[in-house]
Amino acid sequence: MLDIKAIRKDFPILSRTVYGKPLVYLDNAATSQKPSSVIETITNYYQNYNSNVHRGVHALSMEATEHYEAAREKVANFIGAPDSTCLIFVRGTTEGINLVASSWAIPNLGPGDEILLSEMEHHSNLIPWQRVAQITGAVLKFIPVTEEGVLDLENLSALINNRTKLVSVTHVSNVLGTINPVKELARKAHNVGALIMLDAAQSVPHMPVNVQDLECDFLAFSSHKMLGPTGIGGLYVRPSVLKTMQPFQSGGEMVKEVTFTSASWNDHPFQFEAGTPSISASIGLGAAVDYLQSIGMDEVRNHEMAITQYALEELKHLSEDFIFYGPNDISIRGGAISFYSDLVHPHDLGTILDQEGIAIRTGHHCAMPLVRERLKVSATARASFYIYNTESEVDQLVKALKKATRIFTNAYKKNI
Amino acid sequence: MDYSFDINSLDDLYQEVILDHYQRPRNKGVLTNPDISSKGFNPFCGDEIILSIKLDSKGKTKCILFDGQGCSISQASASMLTELLSNKNLDELKSISYSFRAMMRGESLSSGEMSLIEGLEVLEGVRKFPIRIKCALLAWAALEDGIEEYSVKVLKKEP
Structure with a gap:
């Protein structure tokens, strides 16, 4: 098992706050953070x-x-x-x-x-x-x-x-x-x-x-x-x-x-x-x-499999509006999870999560033909993990997604 | 922009009126034989707006529809555009569009300009989210492109 606490200390940026909240960086497929070394x-x-x-x-x-x-x-x-x-x-x-x-x-x-x-x-x-x-x-x-x-x-x-x-x-x-x-x-x-x-x-x-x-x-x-x-x-x-x-x-x-x-x-x-x-x-x-x-790539992979598995399970607790893409079999998937909800557009999800200090990616992820012609949506939201991400960060992601759902559902109830 | 404190402005962004337009869009669809048609696309996020406009014999807007997909801000702004712009001539459309842009840039508007864009003030909260300003402007950029193309092609005006 990785000592995530110790690893996190090696990354100065992870101790900063965004809008007064601890940074939860889940945009690792776009770019990763850098250790002090x-x-x-x-x-x-x-x-x-x-x-x-x-x-x-x-x-x-x-x-x-x-x-x-x-x-x-x-x-x-x-x-x-x-x-x-x-x-x-x-x-x-x-x-x-x-x-x-x-x-x-x-x-x-x-x-x-x-x-x-x-x-x-x-x-x-x-x-x-x-x-x-x-x-x-x-x-x-x-x-x-x-x-x-x-x-x-x-x-x-x-x-x-x-x-x-x-x-x-x-x-x-x-x-x-x-x-x-x-x-x-x-x-x-x-x-x-x-x-x-x-x-x-x-x-x-x-x-x-x-x-x-x-x-x-x-x-x-x-x-x-x-x-x-x-x-x-x-x-x-x-x-x-x-x-x-x-x-x-x-x-x-x-x-x-x-x-x-x-x-x-x-x-x-x-x-x-x-x-x-x-x-x-x-x-x-x-x-x-x-x-x-120094960590070992097998350890890196094991950690990402564990956190991705945890995230996939926790994300299931969201409303049924959410669609998740990619294989369920953790042995053939890396630590990127794309999702979409008709209720809250990915771009709106991105803004609401950002207000909670959570960085995710939204859009077509530079794979426009796949997203538009195969997944048949204009954009997806994507959370992607790395060695410094924790289960508690996944919990915060789920909580923030629930908040986003609430904002749009309450409005929807008023508007029908 | 200062990212160090909680600006707590989600309520400004997702105002009731905006979410209402997003969830119950007005004038959604595509005209079969429009005088002006234009597409706005934001490659950054994939948001898409298609405007189609029919003019009457006096050159005033008779019918404006929008179609497209994207975030609440881009779609609500387009829906509001179609409501505000009925029965206006092309110069009026341009003045409204420029005034809306000016508001989104944070410029102070005259009372005349403010009255032109009455109802659109709810979108001012988007200014606190710089990355989303483009979403609010997408339909308006499409409108300006469409008018420009119509002016050059149909009215034979110099670009």
């Missing part, structure tokens, strides 16, 4: 060895480079990459997916080739492929989502066929919480010679993830959702694929030898990291990985 690591870089990396012969630059590359080692090791040369630092999951679209998909795909996505993708794993399709003539296909909120794999053998060149799916849905059977998808993709990319923005922060065990070719994730700073994330690329990829952005750092008219590319991963990188953020991400590893 991460904040201090970033401050330490700026106060003591701020310098550019991979360039200077002076002490500060060497120190910065050492810390920067040590962070890469930590992150690569954290996701089970064979070594750190296949871990590219990117701005976040979105940039990671865009990098694969630009550097691998556009040069390799042509008319009639198929890219298989799912209906539960975040816009970041949809729009880049729409652009690839426009540019290359490739066709987008979608794995449907069932009523229960899981991938419908019934027609998978037709969806993954000889024309399929890439399967790109979310590991864990940011709306439904569903954990997808990505290893099975990876095997099916490889059977037809296709590659597989995983949007791991909602998995790497919350559960043990091993890229070699998952047999994926590309995997992208964001630091800010895993206790680290914004503006940094990781893209893993299978080494044999990495060698075949074209450059992404070009400029300094990504080159070896340059003439007025030509250039040769640096070794990877540096080839994909043009310009001065986000040094402080990378080192901060390394500190976040240290923090998560």
Whole structure:
């Protein structure tokens, strides 16, 4: 069992109040809070060895480079990459997916080739492929989502066929919480010679993830959702694929030898990291990985399963107007719970909960096609948990939702 | 905005009149052959308003309907708009819309402007929730877009 009380002390922000009430932060799928160790690591870089990396012969630059590359080692090791040369630092999951679209998909795909996505993708794993399709003539296909909120794999053998060149799916849905059977998808993709990319923005922060065990070719994730700073994330690329990829952005750092008219590319991963990188953020991400590893990812996952199970049970006590999305089976869901009530629109729920100091997310969660065309609502409300959330916070959520229901029910009684 | 104390203004936001319009929307629907039709969409929250307006021979509003989905504030504001704007010409619609915007920006209004937007004062409480001001303005932004498009396309006025 985690010592949540001790963990909460590591996060300075959790002791603040909002409108005079203790902050209840349940918007972790959007971004997570940061422990002191991460904040201090970033401050330490700026106060003591701020310098550019991979360039200077002076002490500060060497120190910065050492810390920067040590962070890469930590992150690569954290996701089970064979070594750190296949871990590219990117701005976040979105940039990671865009990098694969630009550097691998556009040069390799042509008319009639198929890219298989799912209906539960975040816009970041949809729009880049729409652009690839426009540019290359490739066709987008979608794995449907069932009523229960899981991938419908019934027609998978037709969806993954000889024309399929890439399967790109979310590991864990940011709306439904569903954990997808990505290893099975990876095997099916490889059977037809296709590659597989995983949007791991909602998995790497919350559960043990091993890229070699998952047999994926590309995997992208964001630091800010895993206790680290914004503006940094990781893209893993299978080494044999990495060698075949074209450059992404070009400029300094990504080159070896340059003439007025030509250039040769640096070794990877540096080839994909043009310009001065986000040094402080990378080192901060390394500190976040240290923090998560000190707890243990199995413990993180266990805590989230327990609190999600508790929340699902407690939320059932709300009025019947509430609809909850995603699977009931806790073994295939992460710590995000989306819900909707006809009585109180999600946006109104968000405002009423905010007045109680409770932060949740409302809207389409950057998955507009899923929310509007499959769930058939204009928006949902979403509570999402992390290692520092407690059962008492779930109780406060339920209480505030009851209050919201009361405000609108009383008005309704007057208005009929 | 000061988040450090309890401003306790939910009552200002969810006034009876507003929840009444939300739960019993007036003039809801879509006209089949409107003179002006316009859609407002807020990608941030997914709120959607469709306005359709029929004008009479003098160019005054004969019928205004709204359709859409979204939060109580966006839908109530649209419902109130349809009630307030009947039998008005396009210039009057614009003046009312601008006055409403001015109120939502917190500007002080003349008594003439106040009387133009009579009944809409209940939405002033939304100002305490900056993120929700857009909800209150969604229908009005659609109205302004619709008038603009009608002026350019039908009345051939310079944009």
